[in-house]
Amino acid sequence: MTQRNRPGALAQLSNDTMQQAEGPSHADIREAVRRLCGRFDGAYWQVLDRERAYPAAFVKALTDDGYLSILIPEAYGGAGLPLAAAAAVLEEIHRSGGNGAACHAQMYTMGALLRHGSDEQKRRWLPQIAAGTLRLQAFAVTEPDAGVDTSRIATTARLEGDSYLVSGRKIWISRAEHSDLMLLLCRTRPRDEAHPTRGMSLLLVEMKDAVGKGLTIRPVRTMLNHATTELFFDELKVPAGNLIGAEGEGFRHVLDGMNAERILIAAECIGDGRFFVDRATAYANQREVFGGPIGRNQGVQFPIARAYVQIEAAAGMVERAAGLFDAGRKCGTEANMAKMLASEASWFAADVCLQTHGGFGFAEEYDIERKFRETRLYQTAPIPTNLILSHVATHALGLPKSF
Numbered sequence: 001m002t003q004r005n006r007p008g009a010l011a012q013l014s015n016d017t018m019q020q021a022e023g024p025s026h027a028d029i030r031e032a033v034r035r036l037c038g039r040f041d042g043a044y045w046q047v048l049d050r051e052r053a054y055p056a057a058f059v060k061a062l063t064d065d066g067y068l069s070i071l072i073p074e075a076y077g078g079a080g081l082p083l084a085a086a087a088a089v090l091e092e093i094h095r096s097g098g099n100g101a102a103c104h105a106q107m108y109t110m111g112a113l114l115r116h117g118s119d120e121q122k123r124r125w126l127p128q129i130a131a132g133t134l135r136l137q138a139f140a141v142t143e144p145d146a147g148v149d150t151s152r153i154a155t156t157a158r159l160e161g162d163s164y165l166v167s168g169r170k171i172w173i174s175r176a177e178h179s180d181l182m183l184l185l186c187r188t189r190p191r192d193e194a195h196p197t198r199g200m201s202l203l204l205v206e207m208k209d210a211v212g213k214g215l216t217i218r219p220v221r222t223m224l225n226h227a228t229t230e231l232f233f234d235e236l237k238v239p240a241g242n243l244i245g246a247e248g249e250g251f252r253h254v255l256d257g258m259n260a261e262r263i264l265i266a267a268e269c270i271g272d273g274r275f276f277v278d279r280a281t282a283y284a285n286q287r288e289v290f291g292g293p294i295g296r297n298q299g300v301q302f303p304i305a306r307a308y309v310q311i312e313a314a315a316g317m318v319e320r321a322a323g324l325f326d327a328g329r330k331c332g333t334e335a336n337m338a339k340m341l342a343s344e345a346s347w348f349a350a351d352v353c354l355q356t357h358g359g360f361g362f363a364e365e366y367d368i369e370r371k372f373r374e375t376r377l378y379q380t381a382p383i384p385t386n387l388i389l390s391h392v393a394t395h396a397l398g399l400p401k402s403f
């Protein structure tokens, strides 16, 4: 990789250190991300959380420094680094007390375009996505009546002339209001019981041509600041040239991207877990009750130690899954296991950290209650723990499917 081609702060890291950085630690990248995050302190995130506002300045800083295009090949203007490097970026954002959810999908949603788009589509969109002038950070799969059974999605796209006409409804589509492009999974053929995941297709929706012209976006306020929305499609026209990959094979095309998403979200949970352990440890050392630090009591220190053990174990699984992904090997089970272990470990750490802080854990200014709410999401999205256990039971252990 040439330094010249790397955008922003990534370009400042020397080629030598980048070679080393491609090992498990990515120390240089972590240090640079920590410096960037230092400019966005707890007070910054607290105001956004209170107002449910989008962290535009933070996302711009990450874009300018090249972090959001870290996975895009250099030929299209990105840094061309492995998934493990992207994981290091997101982990550090979360360890610093920030939240990468506002933009993490800009890193990986382009994967479907990169792997399955035509050369012309890649040339048309990827350089602008890499430059940050086009945001592709909305990925619309979930529907209210389908739930986790994606084969039951009912949003349809019907080809008429040189356009698809899209009708239906999606729910929980995050960042749709902050994206220029949205990857949409819809049915182009009715569900076939023998091949339930076939007959779905991927369309790239250009939001400026869609909003108010067949697409309506309704924000959904949630317990955390996540910019999530509900989408209504009413005969939305999407050019046939925006079909990504083969018609009817959309589900297969998104699977790789789902593994990347699970691994990166697991890395965010590791960052959250380390944030909680850091904060709990510091507070337990400093807070004095009964004439000494509360952390000398084993009732306080053992849960923190247990949280640390669980986070470190989960981090090992995240590294393993990312390593398999980067080697181009099958990693579905490992990506799922990493997401499950990391999200459970971060939630345990969150609870311990809150408990360690007594009443102060509930005060906004400590950031713990906010991070507590934020990290809870990842046992439900992008896939709930039960579905992961079902995958492991049937794929890794060969147990019979229940559905």
Ligand SMILES: Cc1cc2nc3c(=O)[nH]c(=O)nc-3n(C[C@H](O)[C@H](O)[C@H](O)COP(=O)(O)OP(=O)(O)OC[C@H]3O[C@@H](n4cnc5c(N)ncnc54)[C@H](O)[C@@H]3O)c2cc1C
Binding pocket: 138, 139, 140, 141, 142, 143, 146, 147, 148, 149, 171, 172, 173, 174, 175, 222, 226, 228, 377, 380, 381, 382, 383, 384, 385, 386, 387, 390, 402, 403
């Ligand atoms: C803040 C937020 C952001 C999101 N962002 C996006 C996004 O950008 N794009 C997108 O497409 N989706 C997004 N999602 C959707 C998310 O992926 C889904 O909410 C999640 O996959 C669960 O689907 P569901 O809500 O329909 O739950 P349901 O399918 O209704 O399931 C409810 C519960 O039942 C359990 N369950 C269901 N079937 C079984 C079974 N057979 N065995 C055992 N347990 C079962 C599930 O594990 C779950 O706990 C987001 C969700 C949230 C809350």
